[in-house]
Amino acid sequence: MVEEVQAVVGTTAEGAAEETLDMAALDEVLDQYEGQEGALIPVLQRAQAIYGYLPPEVLEHISDRLGTPLSQIYGVATFYAQFYLQKRGRHAVRVCDGTACHVRGAGKIITALEKELGVQAGETTPDYRVTLEVVYCLGSCGLSPVAVIDEQVVGRLIPEKAVALVRELD
Ligand code: FES
Numbered sequence: 544m545v546e547e548v549q550a551v552v553g554t555t556a557e558g559a560a561e562e563t564l565d566m567a568a569l570d571e572v573l574d575q576y577e578g579q580e581g582a583l584i585p586v587l588q589r590a591q592a593i594y595g596y597l598p599p600e601v602l603e604h605i606s607d608r609l610g611t612p613l614s615q616i617y618g619v620a621t622f623y624a625q626f627y628l629q630k631r632g633r634h635a636v637r638v639c640d641g642t643a644c645h646v647r648g649a650g651k652i653i654t655a656l657e658k659e660l661g662v663q664a665g666e667t668t669p670d671y672r673v674t675l676e677v678v679y680c681l682g683s684c685g686l687s688p689v690a691v692i693d694e695q696v697v698g699r700l701i702p703e704k705a706v707a708l709v710r711e712l713d
Contacts, residue, residue: 566604568593573608583611583619587626596627632667632674634712637691638705641680644688648701652688653677655702659709673712 572589576582586609590601597620606613620626636656640649653664656675660668667674683689686698692708 564594564598564600566601569601569604570608573605576609582609583616584623587616587620591626596630598628598630630667630671632671634673634693635676635691636673636709636712637676637678637681638664638700639679639681639683639687639689639691640677641684641687643680643684647688649688651702652690652700652705655706656709659706673709 569590572586572593576586583605586605587597590605591597594601602616602620603613605611606616620628638644638649638653638656640653653675657663660673660675662668662673662675664675664677678691681689681691681696683696683698686696688700689696689698690700690705691697692712697704697708
């Protein structure tokens with residue numbers, strides 16, 4: 544998904560205080576889907592691949608171009624877990640707190656990572672380095688407790704190892 548188009552963030556004349564998004568890549572996608580039924584979800588997927596998440600101005604632009612009410616677009620974007628409405632970190636750290644992982648100490652891993660990163664689970668560090676998430680069963684209960692750091696599954700985790708792995712992320 545990420546290989547699609549790299550994007551697209553510019554700054555205003557005043558500097559970096561305010562970001563402006565280049566809609567050209569999104570317009571190309573919208574051109575491809577023009578007039579097609581059921582375009583909304585694939586368009587949202589492609590838009591997220593371009594921008595990394597779905598900021599309000601992107602959703603408004605999609606609404607304008609598809610003629611779909613903004614409320615309906617928000618309804619879809621918030622219903623599916625695959626869509627992100629907040630800017631995400633360069634790295635995703637997902638700690639499992641499903642039953643098997645929970646009984647084997649996932650809570651301590653989550654607490655250690657929250658302390659290390661200075662954010663709560665579900666949040667992104669202010670420098671957008673890491674998004675910390677809690678998930679519920681990754682299907683690898685035999686390896687519990689488990690986390691997925693970016694695409695890599697790490698099993699039999701302990702808090703110290705989780706912190707060390709996160710420190711290695713650039
Ligand atoms: S409960 Fe964590 S992988 Fe299943």
